[in-house]
Amino acid sequence: MTRPAPAVASPAGSDVATAGLDVLTARERHADELAFACAAALQNRGGHGVTVTTHQAALNEYQHVGLVVEVIGLSEEVVAEALSEVVEASGEAHHGLLVGQTYCGTIELRAVIKTMVDTHRSRTSGRVVVFPGSTTITGATTVAQLLASTTIDRIQVLGHVQADPSTPLLTRDFVRPRWSEGDLVLHVQPAIGGTLVPFETPNPTPCCADHA
Amino acid sequence: MALADRRDDFMIHDHGHGPHDHSHGEHDHTHSEPLDPALDMSVEDGDLSPGQLNRRGFLRNAGLLGAGATATVLGAGGAADAAAASSDRRSRRGGYLWLAGDHHIHTQFSPDGLYRVIDHAQHAHAFGLDWMVITDHGSIQHARIGVERVNPEIVAARREIEDLLVFQGLEWNIPAAEHGTVFVHPGRNEVAVLKQFENSYDGAVRGATANTSANETLAVTGLKWLASAVEGRRVSDALMLANHPSRKGIDSPHEIRGWRDAAPRIAIGMEGAPGHQAAAIPEPSGPGSGRGYYDSSPDPAASFPGYPLESYRTFGGFDWMTATVGGLWDSMLAEGKPWWITANSDSHVVWADTAQRGPNSNFQENGFYNDPVHQTAPLLDAGDFWPGFYSRTHVGATGFGYRQVMAGLRAGRVWVDHGSLLEALDVRLVAGGDEVPLGGVLTVRRGTPVRLRIRIRPARLPNWSQFVPRLAKVDVIRGAVTGPVRNRDSFTAPDTRVVRSYDVSGNTGLIMLDYALGRLDQGFYVRLRGSDGKQLAPGLRGAGVDPAGPALDVVGNDDPWDDLWFYTNPMWVLPSRS
Numbered sequence: 089m090t091r092p093a094p095a096v097a098s099p100a101g102s103d104v105a106t107a108g109l110d111v112l113t114a115r116e117r118h119a120d121e122l123a124f125a126c127a128a129a130l131q132n133r134g135g136h137g138v139t140v141t142t143h144q145a146a147l148n149e150y151q152h153v154g155l156v157v158e159v160i161g162l163s164e165e166v167v168a169e170a171l172s173e174v175v176e177a178s179g180e181a182h183h184g185l186l187v188g189q190t191y192c193g194t195i196e197l198r199a200v201i202k203t204m205v206d207t208h209r210s211r212t213s214g215r216v217v218v219f220p221g222s223t224t225i226t227g228a229t230t231v232a233q234l235l236a237s238t239t240i241d242r243i244q245v246l247g248h249v250q251a252d253p254s255t256p257l258l259t260r261d262f263v264r265p266r267w268s269e270g271d272l273v274l275h276v277q278p279a280i281g282g283t284l285v286p287f288e289t290p291n292p293t294p295c296c297a298d299h300a
Numbered sequence: 301m302a303l304a305d306r307r308d309d310f311m312i313h314d315h316g317h318g319p320h321d322h323s324h325g326e327h328d329h330t331h332s333e334p335l336d337p338a339l340d341m342s343v344e345d346g347d348l349s350p351g352q353l354n355r356r357g358f359l360r361n362a363g364l365l366g367a368g369a370t371a372t373v374l375g376a377g378g379a380a381d382a383a384a385a386s387s388d389r390r391s392r393r394g395g396y397l398w399l400a401g402d403h404h405i406h407t408q409f410s411p412d413g414l415y416r417v418i419d420h421a422q423h424a425h426a427f428g429l430d431w432m433v434i435t436d437h438g439s440i441q442h443a444r445i446g447v448e449r450v451n452p453e454i455v456a457a458r459r460e461i462e463d464l465l466v467f468q469g470l471e472w473n474i475p476a477a478e479h480g481t482v483f484v485h486p487g488r489n490e491v492a493v494l495k496q497f498e499n500s501y502d503g504a505v506r507g508a509t510a511n512t513s514a515n516e517t518l519a520v521t522g523l524k525w526l527a528s529a530v531e532g533r534r535v536s537d538a539l540m541l542a543n544h545p546s547r548k549g550i551d552s553p554h555e556i557r558g559w560r561d562a563a564p565r566i567a568i569g570m571e572g573a574p575g576h577q578a579a580a581i582p583e584p585s586g587p588g589s590g591r592g593y594y595d596s597s598p599d600p601a602a603s604f605p606g607y608p609l610e611s612y613r614t615f616g617g618f619d620w621m622t623a624t625v626g627g628l629w630d631s632m633l634a635e636g637k638p639w640w641i642t643a644n645s646d647s648h649v650v651w652a653d654t655a656q657r658g659p660n661s662n663f664q665e666n667g668f669y670n671d672p673v674h675q676t677a678p679l680l681d682a683g684d685f686w687p688g689f690y691s692r693t694h695v696g697a698t699g700f701g702y703r704q705v706m707a708g709l710r711a712g713r714v715w716v717d718h719g720s721l722l723e724a725l726d727v728r729l730v731a732g733g734d735e736v737p738l739g740g741v742l743t744v745r746r747g748t749p750v751r752l753r754i755r756i757r758p759a760r761l762p763n764w765s766q767f768v769p770r771l772a773k774v775d776v777i778r779g780a781v782t783g784p785v786r787n788r789d790s791f792t793a794p795d796t797r798v799v800r801s802y803d804v805s806g807n808t809g810l811i812m813l814d815y816a817l818g819r820l821d822q823g824f825y826v827r828l829r830g831s832d833g834k835q836l837a838p839g840l841r842g843a844g845v846d847p848a849g850p851a852l853d854v855v856g857n858d859d860p861w862d863d864l865w866f867y868t869n870p871m872w873v874l875p876s877r878s
Contacts, residue, residue: 275609281857
C-alpha cells in the first residue's frame with residue numbers, strides 16, 4: 089500500500105512525553121474506556137497528537153491490559169497530573185503510573201509498566217485506541233481517505249490479499265490499528281458488497297452467547 | 301436425475317511425472333486383506349511367530365503411536381463386500397463400517413440451548429448420522445442437576461431409535477483454555493464418572509478459567525483422571541476432543557500438546573471444523589456473524605500472543621489450526637504423534653427453525669428449559685444446523701457399536717465433510733506388501749516404494765440443501781516426520797506442503813487415484829483434502845506451500861453451502877530400524 093503524505097502530525101518528535109499506566113484490568117473494553125479518558129484529560133490541558141496504545145501485561149501470572157500514552161506539547165509534570173486523575177477516577181485499588189522516570193503507585197507494578205513502555209518503543213506490538221485522526225474516521229470511508237486523514241501507515245487485509253485504495257471501508261466507528269514492524273497498521277477483512285471492515289468487531293460474539 | 305447422470309469412473313495412476321488418465325467402466329475396487337496377526341491385539345503375544353512377535357514389539361516400541369499404533373491398523377480384515385457400489389446406508393468399505401457422527405450437541409440442559417435430547421436424536425437420525433454425543437456446558441448447576449437429569453432422556457433416545465448410538469458427554473470448560481468434548485462409553489457409571497469429572501476438573505465449576513500454570517495443570521490432571529477411570533474399569537472408555545480451538549486464541553500450542561501427551565488414549569484430537577456453520581449467513585436471512593461465530597480478536601488477558609490475527613477466523617469453514625497447510629495441526633503430525641480432527645454441529649439453536657423455549661422456563665432454578673414449543677417465525681438469527689445436516693465426522697468402525705465408534709475415533713480412522721460432499725472415501729498407504737487405512741502407521745525398510753491408493757465416491761444424492769454437491773479437486777498433503785518439537789509452542793511445519801492436486805471436476809463415478817510417493821527415506825505422513833473448488837485462495841504459508849487452499853471466510857457474508865470441503869486424517873510411513 090503506497091502511503092499518501094501524512095496530513096497530521098505523528099507523535100515521534102523530541103517533545104513527546106511518554107507514560108505507562110496500569111490498573112490491572114483484564115478487560116480490553118475497560119482499557120479502551122481508560123484510553124479515551126486519558127486522551128480527554130490530556131487534550132483538556134492543551135496536549136495534541138495523543139496516541140494511546142493497549143498492551144498485554146503480566147504481573148506474575150496475572151495477564152491483563154496496560155496502557156502506554158504519548159502526547160505532544162505537555163510537560164511530564166502536567167502529563168502526570170492529568171493521568172493521575174484518570175487513574176484515581178478508575179477507583180482501582182492497585183494501579184501504577186510511570187511518566188518519564190517518575191513513578192507513583194503499587195510498587196510491584198513499576199517493573200511491569202517499565203517493561204510495557206520499553207516494548208512499546210520498539211513499535212512491534214500494541215493495539216491503538218486513540219491516535220491522530222482517530223475521531224475523524226467514522227461511518228464509511230475509503231482506504232485512501234483513512235491513510236490521508238490519520239497516522240495509520242498502511243492497511244493489511246487478512247489472508248494477505250491486496251486492496252485497492254478506493255475500496256470502501258466501513259469503520260463501524262471502531263478502528264483499532266496495531267503496531268507492526270515499526271508501522272501503525274490497520275488490519276481489515278473482506279465484508280459484504282466488496283467492502284472492507286476492520287478486523288476487530290465492535291461487538292464480538294461472547295462465549296456461550298444465547299441465540300435462542 | 302442424480303443416478304441417471306452418473307459418468308464413467310475416473311482413474312489416475314500417478315507416478316509423480318504427470319497423470320495418466322484411464323477411463324474405465326463401472327467397477328469397484330474393494331479389497332479383502334487378511335489381518336496381520338501381529339497387528340491383531342486379540343491374538344496373544346504367545347500365539348505369534350517369532351517374526352510376528354518381533355514386528356509387534358517394534359510397533360509398540362517405535363513410540364510413534366504408542367499403544368495406538370496397533371489400534372490404528374486393527375480390524376483391517378473382515379470381508380469387504382460389494383456394498384461400495386450400493387446405496388446402503390451403512391456400507392463396509394475396505395473392511396470398515398463407516399459411521400457418521402457428531403460429538404458436539406447442546407440441549408435444553410445448556411443455558412444457551414433449547415431442544416430436547418430426542419429432538420436432536422430424531423434429526424440426527426433423519427439426516428443420516430449413526431452416532432452422536434450430548435455435550436451440555438459444564439457448570440456448577442449442570443454438575444448439580446443437568447448431568448443427572450439428561451441421562452434418562454439419553455437412555456430413552458437410545459431405546460426409541462435403535463440404530464442410533466447416543467453417547468452422554470459434557471462440554472468441558474478446560475481449565476485455562478477453551479471448551480472440549482468429554483464423553484464416555486455407556487454403562488452404569490456413565491453419569492457418576494462424568495459428574496465427578498465435572499465437579500473436580502471443570503474450569504467453570506472450579507473457578508479455574510484464568511490463564512495460569514496451576515489451571516493448566518488442573519486440565520492435565522483431569523485428563524489423567526479420566527484415563528484412570530478407564531483403566532480402573534469404572535467406565536469402559538472415555539475420550540476428549542478440543543472444541544473450536546482457535547476461536548479465541550486461548551488454546552496455546554503447548555497446552556494442546558500437554559493434553560495429548562498426558563493422556564494419549566483420552567485426548568485424541570480437536571474440531572478441524574467448528575460448528576455454528578450457519579452463523580455467517582448474511583442479515584437479514586442469517587446472523588451475519590463469522591462462520592462458526594469466529595469473530596473475535598486477541599484477548600490480552602487470555603490469548604496466546606503468538607497467534608496471528610488470521611487464526612481468529614475460519615477458512616472454508618475450517619479452524620485455522622487445520623486449514624493452514626504447514627500450520628499447527630501439521631506441526632503436531634510432524635512430531636509423529638496422533639492428533640485427529642473432526643467436524644460437528646455445536647447445535648444449540650437451529651437456523652430457520654420454528655421452535656422456541658417452553659413458556660415459564662426458569663433455567664436458573666431448574667437447570668433446564670421447559671420443552672420447546674412451536675412458533676410461527678423462523679429463527680433467522682440462529683447460527684447452527686441440526687446434527688448431520690451439514691457437518692459429518694465419518695468413523696471407520698469394525699462393527700456397529702459404542703465401543704467400535706470410540707475405537708475408530710481413537711485410531712484416527714476418520715474423515716470429515718461438509719454439505720455431504722462425498723458419499724464414501726477409502727484411502728490406503730501402501731508399501732512393502734502392507735497397507736494401512738486413515739490413522740495408520742506403516743513401518744517398512746528404507747528404499748521401499750510407497751504409494752497412496754485413493755478411492756473416493758463423490759455425492760450421488762442431493763444433500764440437505766437439495767442439491768448434489770460436485771467435488772472439483774483432491775489435494776495430497778505431505779510432511780516429513782521430524783520428531784518431538786523442542787519449542788512446545790511452535791505451530792509451523794516448514795516441510796509440509798500440497799504435493800499433488802487432482803482436478804476431478806465432472807467426475808461423478810468412483811474416483812480412483814494412485815499416487816507414487818517415491819522410495820522411503822525419511823519418515824513422513826500424508827493427508828488428503830478436497831473441495832467443490834468454489835472458494836479458493838493461496839494458503840497462509842504461501843502459494844508454494846498451498847497454491848489453492850481454502851479462502852478466508854467473509855464475516856457477515858458467507859453461504860456455507862457454496863464452499864464445501866472434506867479433510868482426512870493422516871497416515872504415516874516410517875523406516876524400520878533394520
